[in-house]
Amino acid sequence: MIKVAINGYGTIGKRVADAVAAQPDMEVIGVSKTSVSAEAYIAKERGYPLYIADLSKKPTFEKAGIEVTGDVDAMLKAADVIVDATPGGVGEKNRPIYEKLGKKAIFQGGEDHEVAGFSFNAHANYNEAEGHQFARVVSCNTTGLVRVIHAMDQAFGVERVRAVMVRRGADPDDVKKGPIDAIVLNPASIPSHHGPDLQTVLPHINIVTLAMIVPTTFMHMHSIQMDLKKETTRDEVLKVFENHSRIGLVRKTMGIKSNAQLREYTQDLGRPRTDLWENGVFEESVSILDGKEFYCFQAIHQEADVVPENIDCIRALVGTVKDPEESIRMTNEALGLVAIG
Template identity: 40%
Template sequence: MIKVGVAGYGVIGQRLADGVAKQKDMELVGVADVAPTLAIRALKEKGMPYNLYLANPDNAKAFEELNIPVSGTLEDMIQKCDVILDATSAGVGAKNKELYAKYNKKAIFQGGEKNSVADVFFHGYANYEKGLGKQFLKLTSCNTTGLIRSVDCLDRLYGIEKVAITIVRRVADPGDYHRGLTNALQVDKAPSHQAVDLMTIMPHIEATGILIHTPVTHGHIITVVAKGKKKITKEMALEAFKSHDRIRVVRLADGFLGNASLFRYARDLGNPRGDMYEIAVWEESIVESGDDIMYAINIPQEAVTIPETMDAVRACMEMETDRLKAVAETNKYLGLGKWK
């Protein structure tokens, strides 16, 4: 049983902890954080299902005053783990890396860290083999994770030469107060980092993209124009997407009108926090344009990277060397593909 710890119990860290807890071949040692945040207070109110470790022992008194039990320090947790999933704020993971190296532990970083923090820039479907046995892996961002899922899906079946993307990006997560737009859209300089990141993971594909920040909090939407090595028809693309366990094909005709429809559907399913691990592609958005194929996908930014992080554990710990078997294990434990 692989022992896993989660450093940082925020938006991603909470979901990583839940994801690990669902894996029958992994054991969650605990989670670590610096302060009694709302997420930590909720953890206490739920009966402390996960052991809690202090990333900053100087804050111990704040936890004591709230009667929040702790099991030790971040260093204590690290020593008990085989691999740590670092979901701390951007830049903190690079500092934590010194501790992971000190105890010769493996670590997986989220997309906010610089690529230089890791041995491999990782995606479970697109380059699983490159992560095998490596000490430090870094995940792609939420947008890049979902984008690569869809492009890799088409590429492995039909071959993709080039993609051009437009990202309609939510500006902040629900509950964030530190930034936002009001009655405005904001355009980033092209090419977007997601297009550049895709080329890093899949160097045989040329990519470019534009990103637009929007004043919403639930999900990103990406439109993709892809050029195949041969013409890809709508029927071919639809068949490919329907075969993928991390892609849900939805229809406008059924009431899936946009990002909010998917968020509400996840809540109606009873998914914790209204999360979806899968991306969604709108069937009516799949259109042929000359020799190109175009489609639109929804990215549930808070949970979409969780499956690929579980894949990363399997790769770096060499739990499974076969890519398809590895992602299938992750999918099984997370309940992905059950809607088919």
């Protein structure tokens, strides 16, 4: 069993912890928090040993009825792999600690590529992880882009990509963030960071991205255009997506044309936390013009799509499963991830 510690039990950390616990070859040896909050009670409920960085806060946790197993150092020492899911920028500060302990660690998309020196996506570069001490699972938007662009590149060759990201303003529990009545160019400059970020995984892709944020909390929406090297048809593209285990199709017959309806659907499916782990490509939008021009809309659930990638990244770093397809299959099966559509 691979012993996994989750440093930072928040939006991403709590999901990764549950995903680790579901795997046949992994166990959660601990999760960490800095303060008492609802998520600390969830860790208790799930039976995950809780560690805190500052042991002087132990009485505060215990007064709230939450047992503290020890300090974060003890948790890190006991782990084979650390998933760092602390807020963006904290991972960079944690890196020297992991280095000193000689532990393998996975950072999230809020950290720069340089923090790990290797950026990861299971379908695109699983085998390149071997031998690395550190990896970074690219951000939610970049993960969504990598999946669809890599699949199209494998099938038809990608000449260039132009994509616009309409990003959710905040996560559902993030009451302090906005906007609440604006469409914010974020950034106003072009390109946004997503294109260069994608190139940390797929360096040969010619891509320019633009991004803005809007007053929603559930999912980003991407508008993607690609020029392909080989001529193809809409049906062939749909087949590529149907055969990809982490690209789902929002079928025209479902009548879903928004993030809100898609959320209702994932909820009705009984997905944990309503998570859409896969890309949600809108079937109706999939278009090929003049044989080589591809267009689509896709929904990306920001809290969820990086979760299975973290699980595959653990196996890729440890080297226990050499075949990416086998790891992806194991992860999907344990999560109950059967792509929609």
